[in-house]
Amino acid sequence: MATPYIEILVFACNWDGWSCIEATANLGVGYPASVKVVRVSCLSRIHAGLILKAFEFGADGVMLLGCESGRCLFGVNGEYIINEHEKARSILKILGMRQDRLVLVQLPAFSGQEFVMQVKNFIVEIERLSASRRAKITDPEPAQDIAVLSQQ
Amino acid sequence: MFDLQSVISDTGVRLCLDCGKCTVVCPVTRYDAEFNPRRIVQEVLRLNGRSPVSDTIWSCISCNMCMERCNYNVKFTDFIRFLRYKALEEGAEIKYSHGGAPQTIMHIMAHRETRQDRLNWLPEDIKIAKQSDTAFFVGCAPYFDVLFSDLGVSTIEGTRGALRLLNHAQIPFTLIPNERCCGRDLLLTGDIDGFLTLARANIHEFGKRGIKNIITSCPECYYTLKIDYPKFLEDWDITVVHITEIIAQVIETGELTLGKLEQKVTYHDPCTLGRYSRIFDQPRSILASMEGIEVAEISDNREKSLCCGASPWAHCGTVNAQIQKERLAQAGATGADILITACPKCQIHLKCAQKNAESNDVCQIEIQDICDLAARSLLPQEVS
Ligand code: SF4
Ligand code: SF4
Numbered sequence: 001m002a003t004p005y006i007e008i009l010v011f012a013c014n015w016d017g018w019s020c021i022e023a024t025a026n027l028g029v030g031y032p033a034s035v036k037v038v039r040v041s042c043l044s045r046i047h048a049g050l051i052l053k054a055f056e057f058g059a060d061g062v063m064l065l066g067c068e069s070g071r072c073l074f075g076v077n078g079e080y081i082i083n084e085h086e087k088a089r090s091i092l093k094i095l096g097m098r099q100d101r102l103v104l105v106q107l108p109a110f111s112g113q114e115f116v117m118q119v120k121n122f123i124v125e126i127e128r129l130s131a132s133r134r135a136k137i138t139d140p141e142p143a144q145d146i147a148v149l150s151q152q
Numbered sequence: 153m154f155d156l157q158s159v160i161s162d163t164g165v166r167l168c169l170d171c172g173k174c175t176v177v178c179p180v181t182r183y184d185a186e187f188n189p190r191r192i193v194q195e196v197l198r199l200n201g202r203s204p205v206s207d208t209i210w211s212c213i214s215c216n217m218c219m220e221r222c223n224y225n226v227k228f229t230d231f232i233r234f235l236r237y238k239a240l241e242e243g244a245e246i247k248y249s250h251g252g253a254p255q256t257i258m259h260i261m262a263h264r265e266t267r268q269d270r271l272n273w274l275p276e277d278i279k280i281a282k283q284s285d286t287a288f289f290v291g292c293a294p295y296f297d298v299l300f301s302d303l304g305v306s307t308i309e310g311t312r313g314a315l316r317l318l319n320h321a322q323i324p325f326t327l328i329p330n331e332r333c334c335g336r337d338l339l340l341t342g343d344i345d346g347f348l349t350l351a352r353a354n355i356h357e358f359g360k361r362g363i364k365n366i367i368t369s370c371p372e373c374y375y376t377l378k379i380d381y382p383k384f385l386e387d388w389d390i391t392v393v394h395i396t397e398i399i400a401q402v403i404e405t406g407e408l409t410l411g412k413l414e415q416k417v418t419y420h421d422p423c424t425l426g427r428y429s430r431i432f433d434q435p436r437s438i439l440a441s442m443e444g445i446e447v448a449e450i451s452d453n454r455e456k457s458l459c460c461g462a463s464p465w466a467h468c469g470t471v472n473a474q475i476q477k478e479r480l481a482q483a484g485a486t487g488a489d490i491l492i493t494a495c496p497k498c499q500i501h502l503k504c505a506q507k508n509a510e511s512n513d514v515c516q517i518e519i520q521d522i523c524d525l526a527a528r529s530l531l532p533q534e535v536s
Contacts, residue, residue, distance in 0.1 A: 048299070049248070049251020050251055052253055052256040052260070053251075053256050055256075056259050091253070094269055094272075094298070095257065095260055095266065095268055096266060096267040096268045097260070133267075
């Protein structure tokens with residue numbers, strides 16, 4: 001069976017995040033073509049609404065790639081994105097889409113190798129999640145059914 | 153799906169040309185002189201579909217105050233809904249609030265393949281019937297509490313309260329694990345296709361479980377399921393009741409007696425429960441039946457209740473904030489400790505105004521759901 005095409009959207013901050021993407025080119029290490037990178041000025045410009053929108057438009061996974069804590073050029077230090085990331089993960093969970101489809105990755109500048117490794121692992125993880133989701137969809141009833149809850 | 157001429161005649165808006173009475177009561181006009189129901193009608197008739205109407209159509213908060221005032225029974229809110237539908241068709245972009253997250257959630261929920269995991273808030277003490285043809289429709293509270301966690305809202309407390317009241321009254325009900333949003337906010341913003349997809353997914357879930365009756369605590373879900381679903385969908389034969397209707401009834405028959413709480417409260421009639429659904433007395437009789445509860449009526453109450461400044465998660469701005477501030481001030485003026493409401497969205501919108509207040513003149517009164525309060529009166533009292 002052919003491996004399904006897993007679409008990943010990466011929001012990379014303009015600074016350390018983007019430097020990792022550039023480093024992949026400089027080092028000559030490639031990443032799968034199904035990984036699309038969107039460059040943003042700072043991860044603090046990304047909110048739960050945008051992250052969820054990516055899923056609405058068919059992304060299988062979203063990676064938020066930014067600076068390590070203490071390195072943020074704007075001094076925001078990920079506080080905002082950590083909160084939005086948590087919110088979006090909780091929503092994905094309630095939607096039954098699994099929260100691990102969203103990751104926040106904070107790397108040192110120019111970590112090209114590390115980025116490629118992480119994104120490849122992410123794809124493997126999502127393949128696994130998608131397979132279990134497909135199984136769940138053919139299952140007529142949701143896993144958490146009320147019959148297992150407290151009864152009157 | 154619709155055409156302009158038939159909507160103009162069905163809604164009767166031509167009558168607005170010689171009128172304009174509702175302008176005086178419209179809360180949006182009060183803070184935004186650009187917005188005027190009659191002028192919107194004038195513009196639409198003048199353009200006659202040749203070019204898009206102005207952006208002001210997005211400012212209406214669907215509070216239905218105009219319908220209360222109108223002597224001619226003009227269906228202005230239906231007209232606005234149609235204009236929005238048409239604007240979307242012509243490629244208008246909605247200015248979504250909260251980054252468009254609520255709409256995205258609704259669209260994802262609409263998928264046939266969606267299998268939600270939405271019952272994690274259910275505490276052990278609440279008992280669910282194994283099989284019942286009565287379902288409690290939860291609504292979007294589980295999503296709201298995540299999305300608006302920054303505001304410190306806990307709308308699910310109202311849901312838990314409602315379920316505990318049903319347990320106390322020994323009314324059996326089941327829950328629908330893969331229930332979808334009722335779709336009201338999509339309908340109000342003119343996204344009728346989105347609304348219909350959600351509605352059909354819900355009907356499928358109800359059908360699968362043989363649901364004949366629905367109880368809900370969210371006024372938006374109540375009105376949408378009860379009034380809009382039958383309008384848009386054939387073969388809808390499910391009865392829908394609001395939790396306050398049932399609870400008021402069992403209190404009256406003596407099947408449920410609420411407990412005691414020493415508190416002075418005021419009650420905010422949500423537009424969709426009050427003006428739209430005419431449920432004014434039941435919440436009041438629930439409050440009145442509780443020993444120790446003193447109710448101070450808010451100045452604009454019942455049919456005249458001032459909207460919480462809600463929007464269907466779009467085009468929310470300073471006008472909405474000013475309406476919210478005014479409503480909170482009215483609540484504060486009653487001298488009550490708590491503002492009681494029966495709608496999760498009122499809670500969110502009012503708390504938003506409190507949290508984002510730029511000055512200290514926004515009344516910071518506590519806001520609580522009626523079912524949450526009523527259920528708390530049934531907890532074992534601490535002996536002092
Ligand atoms: S909606 Fe009714 S009150 Fe308002 S302008 Fe039209 S006719 Fe007059
Ligand atoms: S529904 Fe409310 S906001 Fe909209 S026109 Fe009528 S009174 Fe004004």
